[in-house]
Amino acid sequence: DAGVIQSPRHEVTEMGQEVTLRCKPISGHDYLFWYRQTMMRGLELLIYFNNNVPIDDSGMPEDRFSAKMPNASFSTLKIQPSEPRDSAVYFCASSSNGDTDTQYFGPGTRLTVL
Amino acid sequence: GQNIDQPTEMTATEGAIVQINCTYQTSGFNGLFWYQQHAGEAPTFLSYNVLDGLEEKGRFSSFLSRSKGYSYLLLKELQMKDSASYLCAVTSTDSWGKLQFGAGTQVVVTP
Numbered sequence: 001d002a003g004v005i006q007s008p009r010h011e012v013t014e015m016g017q018e019v020t021l022r023c024k025p026i027s028g029h030d031y032l033f034w035y036r037q038t039m040m041r042g043l044e045l046l047i048y049f050n051n052n053v054p055i056d057d058s059g060m061p062e063d064r065f066s067a068k069m070p071n072a073s074f075s076t077l078k079i080q081p082s083e084p085r086d087s088a089v090y091f092c093a094s095s096s097n098g099d100t101d102t103q104y105f106g107p108g109t110r111l112t113v114l
Numbered sequence: 115g116q117n118i119d120q121p122t123e124m125t126a127t128e129g130a131i132v133q134i135n136c137t138y139q140t141s142g143f144n145g146l147f148w149y150q151q152h153a154g155e156a157p158t159f160l161s162y163n164v165l166d167g168l169e170e171k172g173r174f175s176s177f178l179s180r181s182k183g184y185s186y187l188l189l190k191e192l193q194m195k196d197s198a199s200y201l202c203a204v205t206s207t208d209s210w211g212k213l214q215f216g217a218g219t220q221v222v223v224t225p
Contacts, residue, residue, distance in 0.1 A: 033212075043157070043201065043215045056212060091156060102147070103213060105156035 002026075004106035006092050012112045018080040021109045024073055025094030033103060034067055034077050035091040043091075049075065082113045118216035120202050125222045126192055134187045134219045136202035147213060148176050148187045149201040157201055160187070189221070197223045 005024040013019055025032045033048040047057040052069045060067070064083070069075040079086055089110050093103040117139045126132040138146070145164040149157040163169055163178035163185060175188040189196055199218040206214075 042217045045212065045214075048212060056209065102159050102162060104159070107156050 004092055004094055004104055006090075006106035006109050008109060009107060010110045010112075012114065013082055014114050015083055016081045017113075018078065019082045019086075019111060019113075021077040021090050021092075021111070023075045023077070023092030023106060025075070025092070026096075026104055027073070029094035029096045029104075031095045031103075032069060032075050033093040033095075034075070035093065035105075036088045037091060037108075038088045046077070079111075082111075084113045087111055087113050118202055118204060118214060120200075120216045120219045122217070123220040123222065125224060127224055128192055128194060130192050132189045132192060132221060134189070134200050134202075134221070136185045136187070136216060138183050138185070138202070138204050138216075140183075140204050140206050140214070142207035143180060143183075144205045144207050146176075146178055146185050147203040147205070148174075148185075149203060149215075151199045151201060151218065153198070160200075192223050194223050194225070197221060 004026055007022045031050050034046040035043050036046055037043045044059055046059045047067045048055055049069045052072060065079055067077045089108045091108045092106045095103045120136045124132055145162060147162050148160040150160050151157040160174060161169055161176040163176050166178055166180055168175055168177045173190045178185045187200055199220050201218045202216040203213040
């Protein structure tokens with residue numbers, strides 16, 4: 001299996017622009033997670049889906065952030081408008097229902113907002 | 115809610131042993147994970163403990179005491195490539211499938 005796939009790997013944008021991050025989970029996994037990692041705050045869960053349905057979005061910072069999962073093999077995290085404080089590494093992870101919750105992480109997207 | 119504590123940094127010599135402690139407070143505790151994260155890379159799964167006791171996997175072992183809310187990760191025969199951040203994470207029956215991560219312990223292995 002190819003593992004969790006994320007794109008782009010790096011994104012540099014200017015404040016106010018829209019940013020879309022993409023994720024393809026491991027085939028057959030029922031859960032998909034979006035995390036953000038910074039030096040100051042560590043690894044934070046933003047939102048997670050089960051069978052394409054958002055279960056918990058309490059970690060989404062504010063209305064500028066939105067996430068969708070239109071099908072079992074694709075999810076997006078969108079930031080609009082982006083701000084410099086959104087600069088971070090964004091990870092997508094997936095896990096299989098019943099697989100002791102082990103999560104497998106994608107390589108991450110390093111976002112820089114100027 | 116959940117509160118997870120682990121040391122910020124530990125330094126050890128190549129070939130030595132290092133023990134990384136993790137304490138947690140959570141309702142409905144279900145299990146504890148350890149992940150390894152090298153600089154600039156994604157976290158990767160190391161171990162999972164749900165019952166009390168020691169789980170050994172090669173040079174790495176993980177211990178859990180549910181009654182004490184305590185776990186440790188033991189790294190033996192340290193190698194330079196073990197220099198990384200080690201993240202403790204817990205899962206609970208209150209939030210199936212969701213992991214709460216600690217801040218991570220940066221392990222520095224010196225020659």
